[in-house]
Amino acid sequence: NAGVTQTPKFQVLKTGQSMxxxxxQDMNHNSMYWYRQDPGMGLRLIYYSASExxxxxxxxxxxxxxxxxxxxxxSLRLESAAPSQxxxxxxxxxxxxxxxxxxxxxxxxxxxxx
Amino acid sequence: KNxxxxxxxxxxxxxxxxxxxxxxxxxxxxxxxxWYKQDTGRGPVSLTIMxxxxxxxxxxxxxxxxxxxxxxxxxxxxxxxLSDSASYICVVQxxxxxxxxxxxxxxVTVRA
Numbered sequence: 001n002a003g004v005t006q007t008p009k010f011q012v013l014k015t016g017q018s019m020x021x022x023x024x025q026d027m028n029h030n031s032m033y034w035y036r037q038d039p040g041m042g043l044r045l046i047y048y049s050a051s052e053x054x055x056x057x058x059x060x061x062x063x064x065x066x067x068x069x070x071x072x073x074x075s076l077r078l079e080s081a082a083p084s085q086x087x088x089x090x091x092x093x094x095x096x097x098x099x100x101x102x103x104x105x106x107x108x109x110x111x112x113x114x
Numbered sequence: 115k116n117x118x119x120x121x122x123x124x125x126x127x128x129x130x131x132x133x134x135x136x137x138x139x140x141x142x143x144x145x146x147x148x149w150y151k152q153d154t155g156r157g158p159v160s161l162t163i164m165x166x167x168x169x170x171x172x173x174x175x176x177x178x179x180x181x182x183x184x185x186x187x188x189x190x191x192x193x194x195x196l197s198d199s200a201s202y203i204c205v206v207q208x209x210x211x212x213x214x215x216x217x218x219x220x221x222v223t224v225r226a
Contacts, residue, residue, distance in 0.1 A: 004157070040123075042116075042203065042218040043158075090157050097212055100146050100165070103205075105157025 002026050006091050006106035013081040013113045021076040021109050023091030029104070031097040032074035034058075034066060036087040037108075043090065049074055050097045081113045117141045118206050120217035127194055128225055135220045137187040137204035145209040149178055149189050152201040152219070161189070161202075191222070199224045 004025045013019055025032065030051045035043040035058075045058030049068040063085060065077045074093075078085060089109045095101035118139045127133045139147070146165045150158035162173045164180040164187060171178050175198075177190045191198055204217040 040218060042118075042216040044216075045214070092157070100163060100207070102148060102160035102163070103150075103158070103214075105159070107156050 004091055004093055004104050004106040006089075006109055008109060009107070010110050011112070013078075013111065015082060015113060017081050018077065018079050019081065020078075021089055021091070021111075022073070023075060023106060024073045025091075025093040025104070026072065027093060027095075027104065028071070029093035029095050030071075031094050032068065033092040033094075033103065034064075034074070034076045035090045035092065036060065037090060038087050046076065046089075048097075081111075083113045085111065086113045087111060116218070117215045118204055118217040120202075120204050120220050122220060123218070124221040124223070126223045126225060129194060129196060131194055133191050133194060133222065135189045135191075135202050135222070137189070137206075137217055139185050139187070139204070139206045139215070141206040141208050141215050142185075143209040144182065144185070145207040145212070147180060147187050148205045148207070149176075149187075150203040150205060152203060154200070158201075158203055194222075194224045196224050196226060198222060 007022045033048040034046040047066040049055045052071045067075050091106045092103040121136045148163045149161045152158040162178045175192045180187045201219040201221045203219045206215045
């Protein structure tokens, strides 16, 4: 039972490079999320997908795009990386956005942009 | 201003001792409050959920309390163990928009 799987675990980019963070869940959850975690600031929502076929902006969406490829997979793309995007990125899923179900998190991608 | 404030930012305790973490929120109307534990290098994992009608809930050595009138919650760790060293995050869900608001977390270090 893998839960939420994120790849890669670590990545170093130069300013201006692009990359895609991959996320997959095997719990048949409807809702999926991308967060970034920075020291002292807690987790901040980048984008979320309430259900397959829908995506919505969170509180810090600038510089990012997402794709809900199917019910299992939700990817995050940085088109032109900036040093301000240095962070730890977490993908999460939950049974449904509209109930009390908990978030299930992956183990994160540590991204450094130089 | 963040709608969920946690204190202290960090604390150090000796193995076997107890500690209490605080979470104050302004989210209204409120649906539920959940505490997560995040080990270093891992994603957060849910410890317990408190809904409006609940005052106290235990999960092993972890006990959460909720005072919905004062919008305060606490997480009490009893007889701490080295494995309790982690960051503890308070997350509040709104009742109307279902939005999740995160606290910045409290980092607990348990020393032998």
